[in-house]
Amino acid sequence: MGRNFSFKGHTRRIARALVDTMMPRWPELEVDLTDRILDDVEGVVRGFPAAFQVGYVAGLWALEAASPLLGGGPQPFTRCDLETRERRLRALQDSKVPQLRQVLLLYGVFVTASAYAQPEVEAFLGVPRRAWRDARARFRERLVQMEASRPLRPATPEALGSHGVAPAATYLDEGTLAAEALRAMGE
Amino acid sequence: MREQVPRGIIQPHQTRGDVRETCDVVVMGSGAGGAAAAATLAEAGLDVLVLEEGAFHRTSEYGANATAMFSALMRDGGATATIGRAPVPYMEGRCVGGSTVINGGMCWRTPEDVLDHWAGAMGLPDLAPAALDPLFDEVEATINARYQDPGSEGGNNEVFRRGAEKLGWKYQRNKRNQIHCVGSNECVTGCPSGAKQSTVYSWLPRVFARGGRLMTHCKVTKVLVERGRAVGLAGTLDDPHRRRKFVVRAKAVVLAGGAVQTPLLMLRNKIAPKNEHVGRHFTIHPNIKVAALFEDRVESMRGVHQAYQCTEFKKRGILLAPGGIPLMFTAVAFSDFGRRLAERMRDYHHIATGGVLVDDFSSGRIMAPLGIPLVKYDVTDIDQEKFVEAAGLLATLYFAAGAKEVYLPFHGYPVLKSVDDVKKLHDHMPRVEDTEYFTAHLMGSCRMHGDPRQGVVGPDGQCWDLPGLYLADASVMPGTIGVNPQVTIMALARLIALRLADKLQRRAAA
Secondary structure, three states, X not given: OHHHOOOOHHHHHHHHHHHHHHOOOOOOOOOOOHHHHHXXXXXXXXXXXHHHHHHHHHXXXXXXXXXXXXXXXXXXXXXXXXXXXXHHHHHHHOOOOHHHHHXXXXXXXXXXXXXXXXXXXXXXXXXXXXXXXXXXHHXXXXXXXXXXXXXXXXXXXXXXXOOOOOOHHHOOOHHHHHHHHHHHOOO | OOOOOOOXXXXXXXXXXXXXXXXXXXXXXXXXXXXXXXXXXXXXXXXXXXXXXXXXXXXXXXXXXXXXXXXXXXXXXXXXXXXXXXXXXXXXXXXXXXXXXXXXXXXXXXXXXXXXXXXXXXXXXXXXXXXXXXXXXXXXXXXXXXXXXXXXXXXXXXXXXXXHHHHOOOEEEXXXXXXXXXXXXXXXXXXXXXXXXXXXXXXXXXXXXXXXXXXXXXXXXXXXEEOOEEEEEEEEEOOOOOOEEEEEEEEEEEEOOHHHHHHHHHHHOOOOOOOOOOOOOEEOOOEEEEEEEEOOOOOOOOOOOOOEEEOOOHHHOEEEEEOOOOHHHHHHHOOOOHXXXXXXXOOHHHEEEEEEEEOOOOOEEEEOHHHXXXXXOXXXXXXXXXXXXXXXXXXXXXXXXXEEEEEOOEOOOOOEOOHHHHHHOOOOOOOHHHEOEEXXXXXXXXXXXXXXXXXXXXXXXXXXXXXXXXXXXXXXXXXXXXXXXXXXXXXXXXXXXXXXXXXXXXXXXX
């Protein structure tokens, strides 16, 4: 536990089964991201206080041992197929006991956050976030350069604007604008 | 070119063994309160040392891996929540810059009616609007609280504005602490373009310019008290190689760890044990999320996090706002998982996200039984009625803007398909336990009050029960404010620091 935390032995198998069930799947996207997401989740749990880590692992074991009560036969969670695992988690999600739903929500947040930040998922959904970040940072560099040559900066709270670099209509247009900004920077 | 670590920042590898320091004023925390106080004190000619528990990160280190950034920038990897009828997740920055590194950057002055109440009913005339206005001016100039560059708003803000305009509801442009925010829309994991003027770019350079220092990785565990007076701070230095300690002695001690960490430190150190207000009157401005599906593309990724707020219902304690978030947080907002969520996320480009914030009537409590931190907060049924009303209002706004469907964070509630469905919300009021809340505004756990029997600190920010101990963060806020709090925190911290500097200078002269 503590800052050396890692999923070990059967705990890792339970965590992996949970990630495998909660991660997104699309028939058209064939890449298997399970282990990468599991590593991310492990990294997040590593940042938890030790008591929270113990609780997190205890929750995994509770899922493994008690989830047969949620239906789908007597097998522990890790021995179930994807459909059964999902059915059990859906039963938890629809539980009338708010605490059970809330715990499931916590486990799901880290899987979902990691999964939808994977480059393959972003690319599949047509969200070029990394390229967008880079293009925006370079565009801003250009605006800041322009700022340096401006005689007077508008007083707060007025907007600084982007005069001479990009009109408002194309401010968020990364294609033409980024290229233009890069050209202006001599790259 | 690689961004340099500012001169003045001292990291563990630059010191050896246990660290002993002396200075005029030691400040715990480098967020909105700590940094503003430290800059004010340093500019008054005092020797200031800031202790920050987290690490320093360059802008280039704010990476695209969100979960890694949670661990790097937030306390407990962002997995912090209040306990109560429904958990309310919250985030605390734990890095140089504190929560100003992970906030959305909204800049609102404390509403005048709130200041009037503080000045009158709470015996704090120095917090009257006319008295604080010059401080707000200074704060806004320091952090560049500006309107957005025209065109940077993006689709998520545009549909919100369109809905408000169609309904004739009053909305205002947000000021945000930014220089050319270009709409990367990743505020929560550290602004990747360097546009957001967190304290790293605003107050802290002023500290360093006047010779002030900041030590990273310093976890304060002890307030040193001698002869009934606070004389320093001590704790552990988080050196990966070996356990080290630090002790800093000072003429005055300023705590600015935020509305959770400051009372926790006081409770663990049994400071003011008979003052029943330590850790109490804790308010959080609970939020809930609302998402809406549009026929046209919204492209939430492009544009600023929040360019407007709808203040039409402010008198009823309700604020509506768009909240553009990256893909992974939009996915999280649906509180679903697996294949079902995956199918919904195919529509990501058409989804807008927003939130509602209510002025909370309820208040929570920070506790430390056996030293274990517990943050207790219950959303009351009165507040819940406001949430349901507010969610309905935001859904109405989105339908007015052309939404096909609206998703609310109430367990078991169907997707709303038209504005007529909004009325059904009130037929069967969602319970607190069935609602998913979150918050980023933690306030008021060591409130300032003119009466020593009613608060933890006086008008000068000094602890009523321990001379030499000053609080300068969100914990001293006398009550909830109904708007994003960073400007209020900075103004109060600067006011407290100006008084403290004056006192120390007069003492030195005498």
